[in-house]
Amino acid sequence: MTMHNxxxxxxxxxxxxxxxxxxxHRMGGDLDTAKDIFHDAVIIYLEKKQQNTSSIASDQAYIMxxxxxxxxxxxxxxHQYVALPSSEDDYGIPADFYDPPPVAQPVINFLKSAGxxxxxxxxxxxxxxxxxxxxxxxxxxxxxxxxxxxKYKCLEKIREQxxxxxxxxxxx
Amino acid sequence: xxxxxCEIRDIGQYLEQQQDxxxxxxxxxxxxxxxxxxxxxxxxxxxVQLVRWLARRNRRRQLDNLYxxxxxxxxxxxxxxxxxx
Numbered sequence: 001m002t003m004h005n006x007x008x009x010x011x012x013x014x015x016x017x018x019x020x021x022x023x024x025h026r027m028g029g030d031l032d033t034a035k036d037i038f039h040d041a042v043i044i045y046l047e048k049k050q051q052n053t054s055s056i057a058s059d060q061a062y063i064m065x066x067x068x069x070x071x072x073x074x075x076x077x078x079h080q081y082v083a084l085p086s087s088e089d090d091y092g093i094p095a096d097f098y099d100p101p102p103v104a105q106p107v108i109n110f111l112k113s114a115g116x117x118x119x120x121x122x123x124x125x126x127x128x129x130x131x132x133x134x135x136x137x138x139x140x141x142x143x144x145x146x147x148x149x150x151k152y153k154c155l156e157k158i159r160e161q162x163x164x165x166x167x168x169x170x171x172x
Numbered sequence: 173x174x175x176x177x178c179e180i181r182d183i184g185q186y187l188e189q190q191q192d193x194x195x196x197x198x199x200x201x202x203x204x205x206x207x208x209x210x211x212x213x214x215x216x217x218x219x220v221q222l223v224r225w226l227a228r229r230n231r232r233r234q235l236d237n238l239y240x241x242x243x244x245x246x247x248x249x250x251x252x253x254x255x256x257x
Contacts, residue, residue, distance in 0.1 A: 003231070003234060003235075010238070013235075013238060013242075014242060014248070017239075017242075017252065018251055018252055018255065021252055021255045021256070022255050025255050025256055030256060031252065031253065031255075031256050034256075035236075035239055039231075039232055039235040039236070039239075040232075042235060043228055043231050043232065043235070046231070096221060096224075096225075097228075108222065108226065111219075111222060111223075111226065119223070119226070122219075122223045123223055123226070123227045123230075126220050126223045126224060126227075127223060127224050127227035128227075149173060149177065152173075152177040152180040152181055152184075153177065155180050155184070155216060155219060156176060156177065156180055158219050159180075159212070159215045159216065159219060162215050162218060162219060163211075163215060
């Protein structure tokens with residue numbers, strides 16, 4: 001199941017959103033909160049699917065499970081007395097999920113302008129975890145080797161910018 | 173391939189844990205003796221984090237679009253909004 005124009009995904013989305021909304025409502029959240037929690041749960045679920053690390057018996061139950069943890073976490077931030085259930089580990093929500101970007105906004109903008117193809121390449125490799133042969137084919141590089149070298153060049157280019165920004169921040 | 177690019181490849185292999193244990197240890201020893209290399213490793217790690225963060229942001233945007241699209245269906249919209257009334 002993928003996100004892009006996948007009728008199965010859309011159907012799971014359509015069926016699960018009201019269930020998550022009811023849960024969030026019971027916990028005192030509004031529609032916007034429900035939507036945000038649901039989307040975060042879907043993203044984490046899709047990452048788990050990609051990693052293939054856990055066997056997911058029911059897509060909907062899994063998304064609901066993550067959403068419940070995220071909802072409790074958010075409530076915990078609002079009301080300190082809510083205890084987190086021990087089942088949280090079952091879902092392994094990424095530790096850096098809500099962290100702010102590790103570098104400043106100008107670098108994010110640079111990363112975007114570093115070239116759409118650069119970003120697509122890095123995202124396909126580091127986030128979608130696709131094999132280099134498939135990335136080369138999709139992004140129309142002549143060979144896998146060309147795509148790999150291009151990945152290094154992209155990293156080099158962005159690294160210089162990160163370095164410069166951090167030095168500027170340190171000087172402030 | 174240029175020396176700089178080879179170094180980026182080595183850092184990548186280290187971060188992705190593609191080397192064997194001995195290779196990892198050798199790299200870590202190099203990192204300990206070279207602050208310049210340690211700095212480069214830290215930058216490369218940050219870029220990977222940044223790419224992940226951006227990818228999640230893109231997904232959120234796509235999901236928001238799907239949400240807006242679904243909410244144009246009046247029956248569905250009512251089903252959702254009635255929960256909060």
